[in-house]
Amino acid sequence: xxxxxxxxxxxxxxxxxxxxxxxxxxxxxxxxxxxxxxxxxxxxxxxxxxxxxxxxxxxxxxxxxxxxxxxxxxxxxxxxxxxxxxxxxxxxxxxxxxxxxxxxxxxxxxxxxxxxxxxxxxxxxxxxxxxxxxxxxxxx
Amino acid sequence: xxxxxxxxxxxxxxxxxxxxxxxxxxxxxxxxxxxxxxxxxxxxxxxxxxxxxxxxxxxxxxxxxxxxxxxxxxxxxxxxxxxxxxxxxxxxxxxxxxxxxxxxxxxxxxxxxxxxxxxxxxxxxxxxxxxxxxxxxxxxxxxxxxxxxxxxxxxxxxxxxxxxxxxxxxxxxxxxxxxxxxxxxxxxxxxxxxxxxxxxxxxxxxxxxxxxx
Numbered sequence: 001x002x003x004x005x006x007x008x009x010x011x012x013x014x015x016x017x018x019x020x021x022x023x024x025x026x027x028x029x030x031x032x033x034x035x036x037x038x039x040x041x042x043x044x045x046x047x048x049x050x051x052x053x054x055x056x057x058x059x060x061x062x063x064x065x066x067x068x069x070x071x072x073x074x075x076x077x078x079x080x081x082x083x084x085x086x087x088x089x090x091x092x093x094x095x096x097x098x099x100x101x102x103x104x105x106x107x108x109x110x111x112x113x114x115x116x117x118x119x120x121x122x123x124x125x126x127x128x129x130x131x132x133x134x135x136x137x138x139x140x
Numbered sequence: 141x142x143x144x145x146x147x148x149x150x151x152x153x154x155x156x157x158x159x160x161x162x163x164x165x166x167x168x169x170x171x172x173x174x175x176x177x178x179x180x181x182x183x184x185x186x187x188x189x190x191x192x193x194x195x196x197x198x199x200x201x202x203x204x205x206x207x208x209x210x211x212x213x214x215x216x217x218x219x220x221x222x223x224x225x226x227x228x229x230x231x232x233x234x235x236x237x238x239x240x241x242x243x244x245x246x247x248x249x250x251x252x253x254x255x256x257x258x259x260x261x262x263x264x265x266x267x268x269x270x271x272x273x274x275x276x277x278x279x280x281x282x283x284x285x286x287x288x289x290x291x292x293x294x295x296x297x298x299x300x301x302x303x304x305x306x307x308x309x310x311x312x313x314x315x316x317x318x319x320x321x322x323x324x325x326x327x328x329x330x331x332x333x334x335x336x337x338x339x340x341x342x343x344x345x346x347x348x349x350x351x352x353x
Contacts, residue, residue: 003252007329008314008329011307011313011314011329011333012313012314012315014314036340037333037336037337037340038344039349040340041307041336042337042347043345043348043349044293044304044307045287045308045311045341047282047286047308048286048289048290048308048309048350049309049311050307051199051202051206051211051286051290052199053198053199053202053206053216053299054213054216057216057219058194058198059195060216060220061191061194061216062195063199064194064220064223064224065187065190065191065194065227066184066187066191096154106336115341117193
């Protein structure tokens with residue numbers, strides 16, 4: 001029997017680990033690497049088979065899912081308002097510093113229009129006509 | 141989205157053929173194929189079905205939480221939080237036959253979120269627990285090995301971890317795992333083989349073998 005078939009039979013529960021070991025003779029000896037895999041499986045099942053959740057935990061979970069309050073709590077849209085938001089809602093709208101009188105000098109200064117300096121156009125001729133050879137005619 | 145046509149225990153969806161678990165009531169599969177996107181709150185019969193499925197496979201989900209928190213009450217809390225998350229997103233589940241794998245992913249993500257959140261109750265990190273001294277009683281030693289094994293399983297990719305959990309915790313064979321996860325037998329075999337190979341190389345299982353054999 002091929003190694004892969006052997007493992008399949010073992011995982012399907014048709015073979016025990018000892019049977020598989022007996023089968024691993026002759027050409028199938030190459031598949032001896034399957035034995036540690038079977039050992040890992042055996043140990044894992046041996047140790048985790050008796051893992052017990054707390055008593056009544058599964059029933060509590062079902063109750064959580066079926067409880068009538070669920071629709072009001074879990075599916076309610078996030079309409080809760082925080083404490084800070086409540087304070088802001090009570091206060092009249094005001095921008096900090098908006099009520100302060102503006103001084104005369106500041107108001108005059110604001111009237112002066114700021115004009116952006118004109119751009120000086122530079123021609124690209126110089127760079128375009130830059131020589132790529134030196135005086136002797138050799139390339140740089 | 142192409143509509144699903146029920147054919148006995150099989151559903152054809154375009155070219156693919158998906159095996160449907162016989163446990164899913166027709167009413168529920170109909171809700172998933174038609175009304176799930178419209179209903180914001182799943183109806184009672186869907187919640188009832190979900191509750192039943194989770195209750196039947198509770199050990200599987202508890203194992204995920206226990207592997208992360210190493211504490212029964214934290215693990216239970218994590219599974220409950222995951223259940224609430226799952227309820228909120230139940231209409232996003234496209235194939236009800238894959239509900240186990242879907243909920244296992246949610247549980248795992250919830251555990252990781254709780255561990256990352258500094259304000260959560262889960263104060264003990266994995267490292268602290270693994271370094272904590274084990275008492276000499278046989279039960280305590282066994283519990284420590286269980287924890288270590290679950291930690292190793294949690295390190296696997298989720299698609300392999302769920303297969304191993306079903307194998308180790310519920311002692312399922314290939315056919316049963318395939319049926320419960322809505323997968324093909326060959327897929328399960330490949331995943332289980334890969335996962336067991338990784339586990340066999342893990343220092344935890346090597347130490348376990350040396351100690352007990």
